Amino acid sequence: MPATFLLAFTSLVLSAVIGVPLGIISALTRGRWPDNLIRVGTVVINTVPDWWIGLLLLIILGGYLQVVPLSGMQDIGDGSFWDRVHHLLLPAIVSSIGGWIGFSRILRFEMLEVLNQDYVRTARAKGLSHITVIVRHVLRNAMLPFVTSFGSIFLLVLSGSVLFENVFFWPGMG
Numbered sequence: 001m002p003a004t005f006l007l008a009f010t011s012l013v014l015s016a017v018i019g020v021p022l023g024i025i026s027a028l029t030r031g032r033w034p035d036n037l038i039r040v041g042t043v044v045i046n047t048v049p050d051w052w053i054g055l056l057l058l059i060i061l062g063g064y065l066q067v068v069p070l071s072g073m074q075d076i077g078d079g080s081f082w083d084r085v086h087h088l089l090l091p092a093i094v095s096s097i098g099g100w101i102g103f104s105r106i107l108r109f110e111m112l113e114v115l116n117q118d119y120v121r122t123a124r125a126k127g128l129s130h131i132t133v134i135v136r137h138v139l140r141n142a143m144l145p146f147v148t149s150f151g152s153i154f155l156l157v158l159s160g161s162v163l164f165e166n167v168f169f170w171p172g173m174g
Helices: 002-028 033-047 050-064 081-095 097-115 118-125 130-148 150-167
Strands: none
Touching: 002 033, 002 081, 002 097, 002 130, 002 150, 033 097, 050 081, 050 097, 050 150, 081 097, 081 150, 097 130, 097 150, 118 130, 130 150
C-alpha cells in the first residue's frame, strides 16, 4: 500500500503543478492561440489511453534512449532517495495525465465564470493592477471548486494505479 499511495500522491501533486498553470493561461488568453492550443492538446491527449502513452514512453525513453528505468521502484541494492525518484518519475507523469487535464478544464471554466463577476469589474475600476485582480479576486474564488475536486481526482488516480502498476511493474496494490 505505501508504494501505491506514493505513486497516487505524486501523481496528484504533478496534476496540480501542471494543470493549474495550464488552466490559468487558458482562461486569461481566452479565444487566442494559447487557449486554443491548450484546449485542443488536452482533448487530443485525453482521447489516447493513458496506459498506451505509458507504454510508448517506456519503449522510447526506457528502451531506445535508456533515460528512465524500465521497471520497479528501485534498483537492486540501491534504496536511495534519488533512485526512487528516478523510478517514480515516468509512472507518476503518465498517471497524472488525466488529473492535469481535469484540473486545467475545471480551473479554466471557473476562472472564466469569476472574470465576469461584478466584484472583478469593481476591482478593475478601482485601479488595481491586472495581477492583483487575478491573484486576489479571480484566482482565490476560482480555486474553491478546484480544491473540492482534489478528493475525487485522488480516488480516480488511486483506483487507476492498478493499471499503471502493471504497465510499469510498480510494486503496489495492483
